[in-house]
Amino acid sequence: MSDQTRRAFVKRSAGAAVGATVIGALVAGEADATPAEPVVAYVHHDRVSVMAGEREVTIRDRKLAARIARAAK
């Protein structure tokens, strides 16, 4: 998966997930907007941590975690 596609996937996933509100705040408001700054996502078990700037938001979302894990294969 290219970097561009990976970013788009994380962006879409964040918009669709239960934690869209908090993650959306991290990726500059609009769920489908291009993040103003790079966003790093860390997935461990069913937890998805999204980091931008000095902020970090962690949500528990088994489906989102699984989708991201599948994308990384």
Added chain:
Amino acid sequence: MSSHREAPAISKDPVADNTDTYAFVSPDDPSTVTIISNYLPLEAPFGGPNFFEFGDDVRYEIHIDNDADGAPEITYELLFQTKVRNPDTFLYNTGPIDSIDSPNWNRRQFYTVTRVKNGHRKVLATGLACPPCNIGPGSTPQYAKLAAQAVHKIAGGHTVFAGQRLEGFYVDLGAIFDLGDLRPFQNLHLGGMAAAHAVNATHDFSVHTIALKIPKHELTRDGSKPTDPMAGKSVIGVWTAASRRRAAVRHAGSGAVHEAGPWVQVSRLGNPLFNEVIVPLGDKDRWNALPAQADAQFLHYVLHPELAGLLPVLYPGVFPNLAKLTAPRADLAAILMTGIPAGVVPGFQNFTGANPADQLRLNMAIPPARRGAAKPLGLVGGDPAGFPNGRRVFDDVVTVELRAIAGATYPLVNKSYTPDAAASLVTDGLGPGATRYLPHFPYLGTPKSGYEVTPLAA
């Protein structure tokens, strides 16, 4: 060493490796306290062409606990930014650097100091210049004067310096790391070699120093000026640390790194040698990652220090009483983890409550020793202005801690115990004459230039 390369993970990350922490009432300005935090262990003075500098990707922290809860009420944060005038040369400098703003200095560093006090953040200063490293007479002539230009007076009566300094910590590493050998006593060691003079392993090496002079009233919990040594509010706990961002993504092909997330602690230091000698290998990296207020889980390492068990083995017949001492070492817990309560040493206390935490505990109401009267053995040498009442740059912490672990301080908590005769004699054989200091801020000496030293000619 005190805390140089003391844990597996941080030994691979020198710019974040917190090597020594000092806290003392400024001898030439006793209304203030100076806190010094060193990083980048064992800088060889000739280590160019990319000479040593702070990490732009590291947050350097000085923590102060002034209400005995083990957590910081005041934190000073320093963030650095490197600026390159001319990226089209490999040179650190393109001519003599005769002033802190010399156009000949190509790779410069600046920093911001932020204070977080009781949850309120305030930028005290920004754009402060570091000095260059001491390169040699052609590049950095009159280095002492040049470095003095990097001493900055900033908001709130603070004075700050951040840059290269001569290593102030002295220790015979070559011997000590060779199965606990102490050269003056190695005739008594298992190895059986003839006694010899000590060698200062840090001779001529440098470190990168953050020195901050702070008015005492900025440090007390109620803003008062401490005058009563027996008052709890006269005591502060001090430790320093370094943090990195939680995530880093390296971009293939460009060398660029994107960092994100909150700051995560990777190194810390209160008492010298704590993580190095007290904490075992399997816990050292975790210890560096934890806050001081989590140190209760390491208390058993203090109460039953591994080194106390090794000394009678390494020096057969020299420590018979220590060999039989199996009770928890409450003396070491007081020195390292809680401070010394009132009633143990007449007229002195630096107790911060029962919460065990590795902090340098400084009783700010104890005045500095008169000039020329300071004793490198500090409190155990009859000088309450020195370690473990805080730590001065010249304090002989290796000897103090060796003797304490050997049982010399155990009678403070159990008067029926008789220390071995060797407990009050043991030393690695070095003293503050092994290096040089300044009588004024930032107190650590002028670093040697690469030009003037002969590698490892101790």
